Amino acid sequence: MENLLTILEFIKTWYWIPLTLVNTTAFITILIENGKPEKTIAWLMVIVFLPIIGVVLYYFFGQKFKKENYFKKLDHRYKTLLDTRWNDLAPFISKEIELTQTYDDHLNDAFEYLANTKVSIPTSNNIVELLSNGEEKFAVLLNDLKNAKHHIHLEYYIFDEDEIGSQILNILVEKAKNGVEIRLIIDDFGSGALAKRKKYYESLGIQFEIFLPVRFSSLANSNYRNHRKIIIIDGLIGYVGGINISDKYINPNKYNVFWRDTSIRIFGDATKVLQAQFWLHWQSIALKTYSLNAHYLPKLSNNFLKKLPVTFALSSPGDTPPYIMEAMILSISTAQKSIQLCTPYFIPTESFKTALLIAISKGVEVSLMIPAKSDSAVVQAASLSFLKPFVERGMNVFLYKKGFIHAKTICIDGLLSYVGTTNLDSRSFLINFELSALVLDPLFAKQLSEQFYKDTLESNLFTTEFWNSKKWYYKAFASICRLLAPLL
Incomplete structure (x- = not known):
């Protein structure tokens, strides 16, 4: 003693x-x-x-653990794999870029940027359908999955084995029994419960891979997450957007929170770009790989498809520069009339913040929508702390109060739309694996803009008076959260 x-x-x-x-x-x-x-x-x-x-x-x-260097090597490997094919596609890419110029001679700059940096190939042979909320997405998706003939590829951050998740998994198991190739990539941090059932679903015929498994010996790697939500069916149909596979994304739900979100369904050549991205991720983590042959990249008849330009902005921890952020900044800088942004987390980098402020000052009508109540008190406080200078400059900021708005969208000049997984924060821009579709089409943009207007009817305006009315200790808390913003 x-x-x-x-x-x-x-x-x-x-x-x-x-x-x-x-x-x-x-x-x-x-x-x-x-x-x-x-x-x-x-x-x-x-x-x-x-x-x-x-x-x-x-x-x-x-x-900065070795994993970040691994991602950089992986990105280099991706570019090496794609370089030869990219050179072969140079005439096609040039033709597709010319088509975007017929739509607009300034908002197509992001398409040129993503092509010149070899991030994504522009495509025009497409049909794009806007899906608002989980109840719209899953109704269409379940039917597409049931009609799959050759393969189904899924890559998800959150995949819950709840009611909707079980429905999808049951379809996948049944399809696997009938000879359809099923490949599933899930993020271990977002889908930890399903990850524990990997061997079970493998025994039922699903090829199943876990992205960056979280272990005590690799906790540092848990900071790097695969936030993408991708589905490819028979190389013809693709889904991207903010909606994960979980009951909470369907209204009404047992969580008693109205969930506002956005995804898109693509039929056309843009699906091939998604297919290539899935294949590259699969090659990097799976022991059993496959060849990206004609079965996965089928030729489409363009007799009934409209010339609708679609491309993708992609990002990963190894990316230098951060391609999604730069594509968005480029689009914002070329805006002439209006910009509508929707995000659950608004913690902009300095460059993104500057681009928005300049757009406002040159007369562009800029509107932002975020949740009135977030799923993270720290992130919400940090987000609110950024808003006053924007409002003072002339931005319209809407606080969505009906429920939780999780959509990640941008609509510019009623023509160019971004829909994907990318939040307007440092984590999405610089740390996570993310993906956003760019759609250059006035009709699609009109639909997205109309949805934004509907959401404003369920929102309150953020004003300087509202912020000044906050208690001093909340504003102090928000200031501290803001200082930590680069880590959120």
């Missing part, structure tokens, strides 16, 4: 020495990584204000 008291007294007297060494080492490590200044400052603040916990959080979640 006396020895224990002596040890405790020693720790009480000299604890500051090892703590100082650990903090100093963490500080030096953060500084020599030469990361973005705002992210560096945020981590330094965490360590200062949370002396022990902050260091643990940094070493598990903040450090």
